[in-house]
Amino acid sequence: MLRFILHKIGLLIPTFIGVSIIAFAFIRLLPGDPITLLAGERGVSAERYAELQSAFGFDQPLVIQYIHYLGDILQGDFGTSFVTKRPVLDEFLTLFPATLELSICAILLATLIGIPAGVMAAVKRGSFFDQSIMGVALIGYSMPIFWWGLLLIILFSGVLQWTPVSGRISLLFYFPQVTGFMLIDSLLSGQPGAFRSAVSHLILPTIVLATIPLAVIARQTRSAMLEVLSEDYVRTARSKGLAPRRVIGLHALRNALIPVVTTIGLQVGVLLAGAILTETIFSWPGIGKWMVDSVFKRDYAVVQGGLLLIAGMIMLVNLAVDLIYGLINPRIRR
Amino acid sequence: MALLDIRNLSVTFDTASGPFRAVDGVDASVDGREILSIVGESGSGKSVSMLALMGLLPDTATVTADRMQFDGRDLLELSARQKRSVIGRDIAMIFQEPMSSLNPCFTVGFQIGEMLRKHTDLDRAARRRRSIELMEQVGIPSPEKRLSAYPHQLSGGMSQRVMIAMATSCRPKLLIADEPTTALDVTIQAQILDVLRDLCADTDMALVLITHDMGVVAQMADRVQVQYAGQKVEEQPVAALFDDPHHPYTAALLSALPERASGKGHLPSIKGVVPGQFDRPPGCLFEPRCAFAVEACRRGAVRQGPELGLALCNRPLVDGVPLDERAEA
Numbered sequence: 221m222l223r224f225i226l227h228k229i230g231l232l233i234p235t236f237i238g239v240s241i242i243a244f245a246f247i248r249l250l251p252g253d254p255i256t257l258l259a260g261e262r263g264v265s266a267e268r269y270a271e272l273q274s275a276f277g278f279d280q281p282l283v284i285q286y287i288h289y290l291g292d293i294l295q296g297d298f299g300t301s302f303v304t305k306r307p308v309l310d311e312f313l314t315l316f317p318a319t320l321e322l323s324i325c326a327i328l329l330a331t332l333i334g335i336p337a338g339v340m341a342a343v344k345r346g347s348f349f350d351q352s353i354m355g356v357a358l359i360g361y362s363m364p365i366f367w368w369g370l371l372l373i374i375l376f377s378g379v380l381q382w383t384p385v386s387g388r389i390s391l392l393f394y395f396p397q398v399t400g401f402m403l404i405d406s407l408l409s410g411q412p413g414a415f416r417s418a419v420s421h422l423i424l425p426t427i428v429l430a431t432i433p434l435a436v437i438a439r440q441t442r443s444a445m446l447e448v449l450s451e452d453y454v455r456t457a458r459s460k461g462l463a464p465r466r467v468i469g470l471h472a473l474r475n476a477l478i479p480v481v482t483t484i485g486l487q488v489g490v491l492l493a494g495a496i497l498t499e500t501i502f503s504w505p506g507i508g509k510w511m512v513d514s515v516f517k518r519d520y521a522v523v524q525g526g527l528l529l530i531a532g533m534i535m536l537v538n539l540a541v542d543l544i545y546g547l548i549n550p551r552i553r554r
Numbered sequence: 555m556a557l558l559d560i561r562n563l564s565v566t567f568d569t570a571s572g573p574f575r576a577v578d579g580v581d582a583s584v585d586g587r588e589i590l591s592i593v594g595e596s597g598s599g600k601s602v603s604m605l606a607l608m609g610l611l612p613d614t615a616t617v618t619a620d621r622m623q624f625d626g627r628d629l630l631e632l633s634a635r636q637k638r639s640v641i642g643r644d645i646a647m648i649f650q651e652p653m654s655s656l657n658p659c660f661t662v663g664f665q666i667g668e669m670l671r672k673h674t675d676l677d678r679a680a681r682r683r684r685s686i687e688l689m690e691q692v693g694i695p696s697p698e699k700r701l702s703a704y705p706h707q708l709s710g711g712m713s714q715r716v717m718i719a720m721a722t723s724c725r726p727k728l729l730i731a732d733e734p735t736t737a738l739d740v741t742i743q744a745q746i747l748d749v750l751r752d753l754c755a756d757t758d759m760a761l762v763l764i765t766h767d768m769g770v771v772a773q774m775a776d777r778v779q780v781q782y783a784g785q786k787v788e789e790q791p792v793a794a795l796f797d798d799p800h801h802p803y804t805a806a807l808l809s810a811l812p813e814r815a816s817g818k819g820h821l822p823s824i825k826g827v828v829p830g831q832f833d834r835p836p837g838c839l840f841e842p843r844c845a846f847a848v849e850a851c852r853r854g855a856v857r858q859g860p861e862l863g864l865a866l867c868n869r870p871l872v873d874g875v876p877l878d879e880r881a882e883a
Contacts, residue, residue, distance in 0.1 A: 452649060453657040455610055456717075460669050461642030463635075474659040550704040551658060 221546070228542050232535050236528075240293065243527035244286050247520050253278070254302045254518040276302075289524070298529065299521030301514075308525035312507065316529075317400025318388060319499070319506030323491035325422060326429035331484060334434045338441025339476075342449060343468060353438060361435035369428040369501040376424060383420050386503035390417040425502045429495045433487040440483045444476035451475070478549045485541030489534040556583040557760050558607075558728055561621040565599070565606045565784075568614045574831045576602045576615075578784040582762075584728065589754060589761045591775035591792070593768065593807070597828040599784035600764045601650075604730045608647055609637055625727060643673040646721035650733040652713035656705035662689075663701030666720045673724045688719040691756075692749050711742035715749065722753055729753075730762045735770065747774060768811050772796060780804045783828050783839040790863040798873060800858065800865040802844045805874065838868070846876050 255264065255272045264272070273279045277288065292299065298308040337357075341350040377385045384390065388402045395409035403422070406414035448454065449472055457471040458464075496508035507526065514522035546552055565577040577599040584590045592600040606617045607629070622629040625644060629637060649655045656665060666685040670676050676684060682701070689697035692715040705713060714734060721729055731750060735743035751774060754761050763774055771778055771792065778795045780788040780803065788801040799805040806824045808814060815821050826843040829835060838855035841847045846869050855866045862870045862877075869876035 452651055452654040456649065456655045457657065458610055459608055459642065459647045460720075461638040461640070461672060462668070463638065471657050471660075475657070548659065551706050 224546055225543065228539055232539065235535060236532070239531040240290060240524075240528055241286070243524040243531070244289060245282075247515070247518070247523040248282070250515075250518065252518055254520055257518050258302060293528070298525035301519055301522045303514075303517050303519050303522075308522050309529075311510065311522065312526060312529050314400075315505060315507045315510050316533075317397075318402075318504060319492065319495065319508065321401045321403065322422070322425055322429060322495060322498070322504060322506060323488065325426040326491055326495075327433060327484065327488050329426055329430040330433035330437050330487070334437030335441050335473075335477075335480065338438040338480075339445055339468065339473060341438070341442045342445030345446060350442075354442065357435040357438045360431045361439075363431065365428060365431070365497045366501055368431060369424070369498060372424050372428060373501070383424050384417075388418065388421050388504065389414065390421075393417060425495075425498050425504055428501070429491060429498045433484075433491070436483060436487060437480065441476065441480050444479045445472060448472045448476045474548065478545065481541060481544055481548065485537055485544075488537045488541075492530065492533050492537065555626070556623075557586045557588075557625060558582070558584040558762075559621060559623040560603075560607065560619060563603055563606060563617070563619040563622070565602050565611065566616045566618075568616070569831070571831065576784050577606065580781065580784070580786045582779060582786070584760050584762060586727065586760055587754065587758050589751075589763060589774055589776045591763045591765060591771045591778045592781060593765060593771055593778060594781035595766060595828050597783065597830070598781040600781050601732050602784075603781075604647070604732060604762060604764060608641055608645065608730065609634075610647075639673070642669060642726075643724040644726050645728045645730065646724070646726040647730040647732065648714070648717045648721050648734050650736050652717050652734075652737065653705065653708075653710050655717055656708075656713055658705050660704075661701065662703050662705070662708070662716050666701075666716070666723055669720050669723045684723065685719070688723050689716070691722075691753070692716075692719045693745070694719070710738050711746065714738065714742075714746050718746075718749060718753070722757065722759065725757055726759060728760045728762065730764070732764045733766070734763075736765075736767075743770075750774070768807060780807070783834075785839060785866060786864070787840065787866045788863045795863070798871075800863040800870040800872065801840075801867050802846050802869075802871060803840050804863075804865075805871055806843075806845070838866070840867075846871070 255269060255276070255278075270279070277285055280288075289299070296309075298312075300307050301311060304311065337353050341353045344350050373385055376383045389406065393406070393409070393411055393414045395405060395411060395414065398405050398408055402418040403415065406418040449468075451472075453475075454467060454472050457467045462471075495504075495506065496512060498504065499506045499508040500512075507530065511523065511526050511530075514526065560580070560582045563577055563580045563582070564575065567574045567576055580599070580603050582590070582592070582603065592604070594600045602611065602615075605611050606615070606619075607622065611617065619630060624640065627640075629640070632640070656662070660668075663682070663685055666688060667681045670681045670684055674681075685701060686697045689700060694700055694712065694715050700708075700712075700716075705716075708716065718734075729750075734750070735746050738746060747770065750761060750763075753759060761774075763770070765771060775792045777791050778789065779786055780795075780801065782803050788795070788799065788804045790800070795804065796808065799808055803824075806822070809822050810824065812821060824843055829839060829842075835841050835852070837850075837852040838844070838847070841851040841855075844851065848869065850868050856868050858865045858867065858870050862872075869878055871877070872880060
């Protein structure tokens, strides 16, 4: 098992280098540069422009710039934002918990509903229940996220007034960030109503963000279950006189989970990469919105550093998925 | 009284192209400690009838029977829950593909122990001891190490031994073996059959051995039941069956055995195939392939008495000659 883990970690290194090259190159492919954009409509003189170029090191060949950049990263320095002058890592760490909190809640919701729904649909294959679940899943998967989010806001925030429209917590509450997770921090603060407020802010973004993963997980679980249910070992389990609950919930589900875990992992990656639309609709201060803003400002350091950090997160998630995969599937442990 | 007594068992599958009767009015009985072999080609309904007994058929199957008595209880009258306490404990089953019959996600020890946990009061340590003992009994080397092995680490023969250990863990009164050696090498086949025969002798267990291999039948069975296209066509003690088959189908099966084929040249074969859903003959189901068929066979077949092996045939054979021809001679 240790060799398996080390092998998987070893594979991350080339991936990481590849991502750093792509992140570095892509932002420079866009027309315009940060100095011109920072100068704004006043413009900047040719001498001052050249001076700034050399100050930021933009006058050197791209390869040299990349090597400097890689060297800085290996020392833990992800650069400084041209716009805010704050270190990229600091900004990332400030914003990332918001995205992480939302993503975790969304994936939990999607998994806790998606897997049982998929299992039930497979067991009752062809029934009214199966067809409704799969119909709803298809709608969920096809629905434009921004439109779905707006519909929910209109109903629950507008008409029913049950939930707030945007943000992470009501402005009435203020308490220091301890973990960065609003649900935990609000509890730690001990202020009455703070936790309630945090939850009510989180509900709609979670539902919106969970919609597509929920649909994908339910459909994947159903098809994996259908395949597994016709396997010989499921018949063996039934021939032992085991209750249907155990045959389906243990013998079949354990095998069906193997592809489902991969799906969940991929979905987590997608969510962490910044739930850009969801964060924008609900003004959720996460990294998705941060990256979009930085691209528009040609904030090279933020875009390449941010991309690399996000990619790192996704790689960690994939590593975790591989390890879980090894745990539930004895055949791939070496 | 027989350990197992099935009367008029029929199984019909709902298919997209209409109902298909896979088992058609089959009787079967097994006495305690007896080895009954059910023989027939693919599609003769031999597996399906036993899966129906175990309750392992999919929802698309409709099972009817006049009686399905096991050890003094009618299985037809039991609730699903009551039946689950019999299945696995008193009647157990092993299957054709041992490699895919074990769950790839769980260790051998877990899968054997699970059976003990469901049907016995043994604690964890006792279950472990019993599992080791069972694995020794079926000839698995270093059983203690094998407890933590996963199925993909075992060969086909080892997997089938594990299946046998698991199936016999609660000392069942009846074991159903559905072509247990078909997927295995010839050398391994013999070993597995030895294991089964020893278990029957040592534990007073009855065995239903489903096979299409007449060689296996000759080695193992006390009594043989021949099935064709979902019907029982003949039943005899093994020696008598090999000596004097009464149904033309049984006779044709036996004459296709290499060791029985006389002279040189091609082995004799039975022309045609088992009728399927759409080409069922109106009369005797074997009539289109039968060398002795006459006009009356197109209208139906008569069940003969026990002296003629309960053959479902209008012209049962005696010493290879139809009864009516002998009478004329």
